[in-house]
Amino acid sequence: MKNGIRILDKGIEEKEIVNMPCCPSASGAKR
Amino acid sequence: MLSRYCISFPDSSDPDSVILFSTRKASKVILSKALLSDIEKGVLGDKEREQLSGLGLLVDDLEKERKEMLAFLDGLNSIDHIFASKVVLNLDCNLACRYCFEGQRKGKYYMSRETADSFVEFMRAYAVPRKQEIRLTFYGGEPLLSLSLIEYISERVKSLAGQNGIIYSGYIVTNGTLLTPAVAERLTAAGVKEASVTLDGPGDIHDAFRPFKGGKGSFDIIIKNLNEVCKIMDVEVGGNFMKENYYQFPFLLDCLADKGLTPDKLLLVRFDPVTQESDDMAPPGFHGGCGCFNESWLYGAGVYLREEIMKRGYKVHKFIPMTCLMDMADRSVINFDGQIYKCPGLIGRKEFSVGNLRDGVENYRESHNLDNWKNEGCLDCSYLPLCFGGCRYMKLVREGNMHGVDCKKPFFDATLEAFVKQDIKYGLVSA
Numbered sequence: 126m127k128n129g130i131r132i133l134d135k136g137i138e139e140k141e142i143v144n145m146p147c148c149p150s151a152s153g154a155k156r
Numbered sequence: 157m158l159s160r161y162c163i164s165f166p167d168s169s170d171p172d173s174v175i176l177f178s179t180r181k182a183s184k185v186i187l188s189k190a191l192l193s194d195i196e197k198g199v200l201g202d203k204e205r206e207q208l209s210g211l212g213l214l215v216d217d218l219e220k221e222r223k224e225m226l227a228f229l230d231g232l233n234s235i236d237h238i239f240a241s242k243v244v245l246n247l248d249c250n251l252a253c254r255y256c257f258e259g260q261r262k263g264k265y266y267m268s269r270e271t272a273d274s275f276v277e278f279m280r281a282y283a284v285p286r287k288q289e290i291r292l293t294f295y296g297g298e299p300l301l302s303l304s305l306i307e308y309i310s311e312r313v314k315s316l317a318g319q320n321g322i323i324y325s326g327y328i329v330t331n332g333t334l335l336t337p338a339v340a341e342r343l344t345a346a347g348v349k350e351a352s353v354t355l356d357g358p359g360d361i362h363d364a365f366r367p368f369k370g371g372k373g374s375f376d377i378i379i380k381n382l383n384e385v386c387k388i389m390d391v392e393v394g395g396n397f398m399k400e401n402y403y404q405f406p407f408l409l410d411c412l413a414d415k416g417l418t419p420d421k422l423l424l425v426r427f428d429p430v431t432q433e434s435d436d437m438a439p440p441g442f443h444g445g446c447g448c449f450n451e452s453w454l455y456g457a458g459v460y461l462r463e464e465i466m467k468r469g470y471k472v473h474k475f476i477p478m479t480c481l482m483d484m485a486d487r488s489v490i491n492f493d494g495q496i497y498k499c500p501g502l503i504g505r506k507e508f509s510v511g512n513l514r515d516g517v518e519n520y521r522e523s524h525n526l527d528n529w530k531n532e533g534c535l536d537c538s539y540l541p542l543c544f545g546g547c548r549y550m551k552l553v554r555e556g557n558m559h560g561v562d563c564k565k566p567f568f569d570a571t572l573e574a575f576v577k578q579d580i581k582y583g584l585v586s587a
Contacts, residue, residue: 128204129188133175134585136183136211137476143236145473147481148499148547 158195160221162213163538165573177576180225180541181212182476184580222535229483229544239283240291242329242489243267243275243309244503245302251331252369252439255396255430259439261504262297267492272305274513275490276312282516284316287486289323294348295489295500300334303342310346325349331366332378340388350390350423353382357395358407365396379415386417392424393417398444402427402457406464419469426472427461429454431501434553447554448562449546455570462575466582474584475575477541482524482548488517498524501549524548525558534561539568 158164161180167173173186185208194200195214208214215221247258247265256262283290290313294306310326317324326348335351343351355378356362363373382391393412397405405427412422432438432445446454465472481487482498489497491504494513498520502508508524511517521527529535529545537543546562579585 128201129191130204130207131186132183132207132211133186133580134182134184136178136181137586138181139232140235142477142479143232143238143484145476145478147240147479147484147487 157198157215157218159213159215160218160536161225161538161541163572164192165576175576175580176208176213177572178212179538179572180228180477182474182586183211183213184576184585185211185213225535225540226530228541229479232479232483233485236484236486237288238291239279239287239289239486240293241275241487242293242295242500243299244295244297244489244491244500245299245305246297246492247504248301249296249298249331250301250333250368251298251366251374253331253366254439255365255398255433255442255445256439257431257433257437257501258297258503259433259437259442261437265297265492266302267305267494269305269308271492271494271513272309274494275309276316278513278516279313280316283486284320284322287322289325290317291325291327293327293329295329298331298334299328300330300339303334303339306348307342307346310343310348314347327352331374332381333368333374335378335381335385337381337384337388340385344389348389350392351385352392352394353378354394354396355379355408355412357397357401357405358411361401361404362408379411379417383416386421390423391421392426393422394425395427396430397427397457397461398430398446399451399453399457402429402461405461409464409468409470413468419471422470424472425465425470427465429457431550432553433501434556437504448550449564449567452570455567459571459574459578462578466578466584472584474586475572475579480544480547482520482526483544499549501553525560528558528561531561537565539565539572542568542572 161178163177165175167175167186172189174189174192176185176187191204205214245267247262249262279290292313299306314324324347327350328348329352332353356365359375362375366374368374385391395405429446432447462472489500489503491497495509496511496517497503497508498510510520525548534540543564546564548558551562552558
């Protein structure tokens, strides 16, 4: 751990949220 | 100071550290308790402050952050380069699934060529001038009962997109019984490259819940198809579990591997609870399903099943903010009759139609209660970016209206730490 911080995940940008499918329940295999 | 949307979890491997998770960015760090104390005292060094601010874990001004969050969904819409629709090609099916949420809406209802033409013209008018990408998900009923219409629409949209420098991607949600290699070849030739197929647990459970209309089980034929089709197109497996059977779903994963459908062959595996439907819509005699995320059995079931999937090496979605179709202006569901909806669960509920292919989409902000989360309680809630007022469809089924919010705080209180730690444990992170 450097300076008391260890980055595990830098996270995502808003454009990546847009790029993901909406609500998995609605977009996936529901029947 | 810590962001309102930053959550701290104990670090089980080091009592002198904590895990910080941003619900807004899905960033994760391990932080020493000494630094956490510095943050709380307001004496953090510049370098560390800059680092943690860049990850969305620290903010300078909580009031400013609140204002940003109020504009968050508008911001997503403003950078949205995608037009995406789920196309309900028919409401017919060769299976008789016990819990199908389309239930009594089903029948010999098929999209006509004229409606398909209107849909292509709709995209020419609304998507082509403004968007860089078109994504269509072919949906039903069972969409493969309308295979020639899939080809008809997909080839036209592929051509329309190509002429205008737009990316086109086609997907299909199918029960898998008709998804033979020959059908998969036709789909991919038409631009449909990914299939989502449902398997509800091991064979005996799946066959009890998802039989053919004549009563025969559908499990074996789906497995047979998937083994061939996964060489032709990307395949995602989904499963719908209930309180009574979720603990048996890991046997499905073992069965998939035994049958050759190893993790490298599947794009993703996802298990979701069967959702409740209102009595006037659900299949006759079916009254089960999950009406709310805050059902205590679901907490353990969701974490348990995700762990079972991940530990066998199958891929899952990372835990990040996800949007609802209702919140995204250019996401829609096109019913077979050309009516436009904002959730698959709403099709056929005429009062929730937001328009049609001829006249376009009306303003549905009020009818769908889009601003339900813009209140003090939600804006102060650390889970807001993962929730945005919850599932309006579930609330409608449960309470008969979409007023207020479908608060998922108890669900996240009980599960988020475990989900985040699963992502860390299995390396599901953004470098």
